[in-house]
Amino acid sequence: MSTSVSADLIVIGGGIHGCSAALHAAMRGMSVVVLEKDTVGRHASGANAGGVRRLRRLLPEVPISVRSAEIWLKISDFLDDDCGFRIAPQIEVAENEQDMEKLQKRHAEITAQGFQHEVLLDRDAMREVIPAVADYCLGALATMDDGYAQPYQTTFAFERKARRAGVKILEHTAVTGVHRDGKRWQVDTAETRFTGSAVLNAAGAWGGRIAAWLREPVPLKPFAPMMIVTDRLPHFCDAVVILANRPLSFKQMPNGTVVIGGGRPGYPDLDTNGSVVRVRQLCLSAATAIDAFPHMRSATVIRTWAGLDGIFADGLPVIGRSSTEENIYHAFGFCGHGFQMGPAVGELMGELIAAGTCKYSLEPFAVTRFKNGAAGSAPGHG
Numbered sequence: 001m002s003t004s005v006s007a008d009l010i011v012i013g014g015g016i017h018g019c020s021a022a023l024h025a026a027m028r029g030m031s032v033v034v035l036e037k038d039t040v041g042r043h044a045s046g047a048n049a050g051g052v053r054r055l056r057r058l059l060p061e062v063p064i065s066v067r068s069a070e071i072w073l074k075i076s077d078f079l080d081d082d083c084g085f086r087i088a089p090q091i092e093v094a095e096n097e098q099d100m101e102k103l104q105k106r107h108a109e110i111t112a113q114g115f116q117h118e119v120l121l122d123r124d125a126m127r128e129v130i131p132a133v134a135d136y137c138l139g140a141l142a143t144m145d146d147g148y149a150q151p152y153q154t155t156f157a158f159e160r161k162a163r164r165a166g167v168k169i170l171e172h173t174a175v176t177g178v179h180r181d182g183k184r185w186q187v188d189t190a191e192t193r194f195t196g197s198a199v200l201n202a203a204g205a206w207g208g209r210i211a212a213w214l215r216e217p218v219p220l221k222p223f224a225p226m227m228i229v230t231d232r233l234p235h236f237c238d239a240v241v242i243l244a245n246r247p248l249s250f251k252q253m254p255n256g257t258v259v260i261g262g263g264r265p266g267y268p269d270l271d272t273n274g275s276v277v278r279v280r281q282l283c284l285s286a287a288t289a290i291d292a293f294p295h296m297r298s299a300t301v302i303r304t305w306a307g308l309d310g311i312f313a314d315g316l317p318v319i320g321r322s323s324t325e326e327n328i329y330h331a332f333g334f335c336g337h338g339f340q341m342g343p344a345v346g347e348l349m350g351e352l353i354a355a356g357t358c359k360y361s362l363e364p365f366a367v368t369r370f371k372n373g374a375a376g377s378a379p380g381h382g
């Protein structure tokens, strides 16, 4: 191993969360190194559906997601790149009365928390937003100014801005161990030992392995959400559509292709970096899309893939300080919906690490919440 390289903060993982946090820490004057075992954006942050959605967030995530939405609306000014971001409605469709009741209940719940961004739409109002939706659909819950963006373009924009702020980003550099050396941390790779005052675990689906090295094991499971892209269709949809009770996320891109996801899982494999699609599950996704938009029956599938993210049973990521070690921080396990949150989680991690303060309640995201099987199950993801 060659001589050590020193920095204030060492970030493990070059996804959107690692790059965003590195940028914010550097903007606060820290020297920062990001270590990425593959290439920046190679995993979830480059392979996702690009949905920028506050809609249907679990309540503990809402304040951070709302802050992220503010940053997304000005993303061009912040990153000098538009990230392919387009403002569009996100709309959650009720397929039956039970779904409608669920959406009404959710609307009451989030409004009672003081958030106004989700609006209930009756059948006619829903059809104004998505005229091509199937006749049997009854209404919807929507956020009118969420949207979608290009995943790689966004992650690379964070990377570029971080480099310009002085962050050193090293690709093909896998971290193999993290050890305390007095008040500092040693972060080992095959060729070099890095030393830092602080370390951030932003290792995505692999974040649980890093946490286990630090004596705080978590029940993070690998998760391989799948995507389908169709050929170009005449323009018919401006919104990003999800269903209240079946896995579907659905959007038509400006070039006419339709991107279909929603969280049906393929086969993940953390050891080979791989994820393989499950054709039967993909067929279910396609069938759901056809139910909701019957004219999709004539579309041709041109591409499919599965990505890799980490998922917890309660649907929330781990964000915050280590419970066992000083100056170790975590931001991983975003459960299939962490792309939208990248801008604000990076901002809050930068503040937490550089200034020691945080304006959000991070307790629901604590790494300790799994002790004694305490963290429960989530209503869905994607």
Ligand SMILES: Cc1cc2nc3c(=O)[nH]c(=O)nc-3n(C[C@H](O)[C@H](O)[C@H](O)COP(=O)(O)OP(=O)(O)OC[C@H]3O[C@@H](n4cnc5c(N)ncnc54)[C@H](O)[C@@H]3O)c2cc1C
Pocket: 012, 013, 014, 015, 016, 017, 018, 035, 036, 037, 038, 039, 040, 041, 042, 043, 044, 045, 046, 047, 048, 049, 050, 051, 052, 053, 173, 174, 175, 176, 202, 203, 204, 205, 206, 207, 224, 225, 226, 227, 261, 306, 307, 308, 309, 331, 332, 333, 334, 335, 336, 337, 338, 339, 340, 341, 382
């Ligand atoms: C198919 C799919 C669709 C999705 N759709 C959406 C969506 O529409 N909207 C939304 O908000 N979210 C969506 N998500 C979720 C979102 O993409 C992720 O939650 C988010 O990108 C996670 O970012 P990250 O930086 O934590 O992880 P990653 O992007 O996975 O980055 C973690 C990085 O850490 C690196 N790493 C791991 N271990 C080590 C090590 N030992 N040494 C060095 N580097 C290491 C990995 O190589 C990886 O590059 C989707 C995810 C997928 C897979």
